[in-house]
Amino acid sequence: MRLSDAEVVDTFAEAFPMWGARIIITAESPAWAHEAARSLTGFATSVIGCKCEAGIERELDPAETPDGRAGVSALLFASDREGLAKRLVERIGQSVLTCPTTACFNGLDGPETVDVGGQLRFFGDGYQASKLLDGRRYWRVPVMEGEFLVEERFAIAEGVAGGNIIILSRDVAGALRAAEAAAAAMRTVREVILPFPGGIVRSGSKVGSRYSGLVASTNESLCPTLRAQVPHTDVPPDVGSVLEIVIDGLTLEAVRDAMARGLEAAARAGASHVTAGNYGGNLGPHRIDLRDLVPALRDD
Amino acid sequence: MPLTLTLREPPTVPLETEGLSPDRLATRRRGEIEALTVWHGNRRAQLADFFAVSGNGGEELRVEGDLRRVKFLGAGMTDGRLTVAGDAGMHTGADMRGGELVVEGDVGDFAGVNMHGGRLVVEGSAGHQLGGAHPGERAGMRGGEILVHGDAGDQVGTGLRRGLIAVAGRVGDAAGLRMLAGTIVALGGLGAPPGAAMRRGTIVAMSHVTLLPTFAFACSYRPPFLRLYLRHLRALGLPLTDDQIEGRYARWCGDGLELRRGEILILEAGR
Structure with missing residues (x-):
C-alpha cells in the first residue's frame, strides 16, 4: 500500500485495555502548571518499568478549568484499578502537591472513582479541611506556600x-x-x-x-x-x-x-x-x- | 402549563402548608390535591378552601398570590422545581432535601431551616435564621445551597453543619452563630459579630467586619477553594466581580473559645 x-x-x-484517569492541574501561571504536569508525567513511559504510562494531553484555557486559572490536562494509565489509584496518589502527592501555587482536579466523568484527595489530606496532619461544593468534595491541605487544593475522588475509566x-x-x-x-x-x-x-x-x-x-x-x-x-x-x-x-x-x-x-x-x-x-x-x-x-x- | 396553586385571598392568620412540594403532588389527581390538609391557624382545612388548582401535575409546581402568611412552602421537598410567584412566609424550604425552590420575592424567617439538600433561591430578601436550626436543635442546615439576591436578617446559618449560604446584599448580626462547618458568603456587608462560637467552617465577607476578640489573624492570601465557590455563585447569577474572585483575603481563625478551626475571610482592598 x-x-x-x-x-x-x-x-x-x-491494543489492549488499561485503566485511565484525567488530571487537571491549575496554577498561578501556565508555566507552573506545566512544571507540575511534567513532573507528574515524568518516568511514566511504559507499565513495564514505570508501573504506569502518562503524558500531557493538552493545555487548558482558564475558562476550561474549575478555578478559572490556566491549566494543563494530563492522562495517566495503569494496568488495573488498584494500580491506577496508587499511582495517582503517589504522583499527585509528590509532583503536584509539592509544586508552588498548583491545585489539582478530577477531569473525567464516570461512575467509578478512586480516592486521591482523601489520602493526600493526611499530609495536613490534622489541620486539613474539606469543602463540599456541587456534590464534589475538595481537600484544603495547608502548606508553607499557602494551601493545596485537591479534589477527593478521581473518576477512572477503561x-x-x-x-x-x-x-x-x-x-x-x-x-x-x-x-x-x-x-x-x-x-x-x-x-x-x-x-x-x-x-x-x-x-x-x-x-x-x-x-x-x-x-x-x-x-x-x-x-x-x-x-x-x-x-x-x-x-x-x-x-x-x-x-x-x-x-x-x-x-x-x-x-x-x-x-x-x-x-x-x-x-x-x-x-x-x-x-x-x-x-x-x-x-x-x-x-x-x-x-x-x-x-x-x-x-x- | 405547570401545576399551579393560586391563593384566592390572603389568610387572616398564618396558613401552614407542609407537603406542598412538586415531588409530593406530581402523582396526585386534582381532587386529591384539593383535599390535602392545610392548617389555618389552629383549624384544619382543605387546600381547596384557599387555593384554586390549575394545570397538570409534574416535576414543576407554581404557587401564586399574596403568600406572606403562608408557611412551610416547599418544606421537605426532595425533587422537582417549585416557583413561588411573589413573597413567601416563614419556614419556606424548611427541611428541604432536593430539587429547586425559587421565590420571586421575599421570604420570612426560618427559610431553609434544617435544609439537607437542594437549592433555595430567594430573588428578594430573607428574614432571620436563614438556613438555621429548628428551635432546640444544635445543628442547622446540613447540606444544599441557599442563594439570596437581596438582604438577609440576623443569625444566618446558625448551627450550620454543611452547605452553602450566599447573600448578595447585607447579612444581619450574628451570622454563623455556633456554626459547625459549611460556608456563608456575604457580598454586601456583614453585621457584628459573625462566627460567635463557631467550631469549623467559613464565613466570607467583602467589606470591613467587626470581629470578636476571640478571632486571631493568620495571614493574607488567595484561598484556592474560594475561587471555585465564587465562580460557582457567579454562574448561578450572583454579582461577583473579578476582584472578589481573584482577590486577597485576610484569614481570621476562631472562635478561640471553641476549636479555633473556623475562619472568617475578609476581602482586602486591591488585588
Whole structure:
C-alpha cells in the first residue's frame, strides 16, 4: 500500500485495555502548571518499568478549568484499578502537591472513582479541611506556600493502550523528521497521550528475553544493525533507522484517530515505510488495521 | 402549563402548608390535591378552601398570590422545581432535601431551616435564621445551597453543619452563630459579630467586619477553594466581580473559645 512516497505495510496495531484517569492541574501561571504536569508525567513511559504510562494531553484555557486559572490536562494509565489509584496518589502527592501555587482536579466523568484527595489530606496532619461544593468534595491541605487544593475522588475509566505506528527511513535524520511530524499531528487529538520522550520511542520491544527475569527486550527484527545477524528481519535493505510512536487513549476511537493522523503525517514527511507492532493478535482485544485508517489505503 | 396553586385571598392568620412540594403532588389527581390538609391557624382545612388548582401535575409546581402568611412552602421537598410567584412566609424550604425552590420575592424567617439538600433561591430578601436550626436543635442546615439576591436578617446559618449560604446584599448580626462547618458568603456587608462560637467552617465577607476578640489573624492570601465557590455563585447569577474572585483575603481563625478551626475571610482592598 502506498501513501505519499511511503510504503504502508498491510498490518495492524494490537491494543489492549488499561485503566485511565484525567488530571487537571491549575496554577498561578501556565508555566507552573506545566512544571507540575511534567513532573507528574515524568518516568511514566511504559507499565513495564514505570508501573504506569502518562503524558500531557493538552493545555487548558482558564475558562476550561474549575478555578478559572490556566491549566494543563494530563492522562495517566495503569494496568488495573488498584494500580491506577496508587499511582495517582503517589504522583499527585509528590509532583503536584509539592509544586508552588498548583491545585489539582478530577477531569473525567464516570461512575467509578478512586480516592486521591482523601489520602493526600493526611499530609495536613490534622489541620486539613474539606469543602463540599456541587456534590464534589475538595481537600484544603495547608502548606508553607499557602494551601493545596485537591479534589477527593478521581473518576477512572477503561481506556486503550498499545496503539502504535512504526516509522522507517533511510537514516536517523529522516526517521526523526517523519516521527516528529507524526507526533505533532497526533497531539492535536484529545483523549490521547504519547507516553515516551517527545512522544517517540527508539527502543521498541518484544515480549520476553533470553535472560531470565527480563519481561521485555529489544525487538531485533526491527533493528537495522542486526539485519545480517537475525534469522528474520522486518527491516528492508534501504532502511537505516526505525522509530515507534505509542499511543494510549481514553477511547479506541481517539487512538485510531491519532494513529490515522500520525500515519498520514509520517508519510508526508518522508518516511520510506510505515508499519505497526502487534503480537499476532494474541495479546489485546483491539485490532487497528492500518488499511482502515486512511481512506486512500482502503482501496489499495 | 405547570401545576399551579393560586391563593384566592390572603389568610387572616398564618396558613401552614407542609407537603406542598412538586415531588409530593406530581402523582396526585386534582381532587386529591384539593383535599390535602392545610392548617389555618389552629383549624384544619382543605387546600381547596384557599387555593384554586390549575394545570397538570409534574416535576414543576407554581404557587401564586399574596403568600406572606403562608408557611412551610416547599418544606421537605426532595425533587422537582417549585416557583413561588411573589413573597413567601416563614419556614419556606424548611427541611428541604432536593430539587429547586425559587421565590420571586421575599421570604420570612426560618427559610431553609434544617435544609439537607437542594437549592433555595430567594430573588428578594430573607428574614432571620436563614438556613438555621429548628428551635432546640444544635445543628442547622446540613447540606444544599441557599442563594439570596437581596438582604438577609440576623443569625444566618446558625448551627450550620454543611452547605452553602450566599447573600448578595447585607447579612444581619450574628451570622454563623455556633456554626459547625459549611460556608456563608456575604457580598454586601456583614453585621457584628459573625462566627460567635463557631467550631469549623467559613464565613466570607467583602467589606470591613467587626470581629470578636476571640478571632486571631493568620495571614493574607488567595484561598484556592474560594475561587471555585465564587465562580460557582457567579454562574448561578450572583454579582461577583473579578476582584472578589481573584482577590486577597485576610484569614481570621476562631472562635478561640471553641476549636479555633473556623475562619472568617475578609476581602482586602486591591488585588
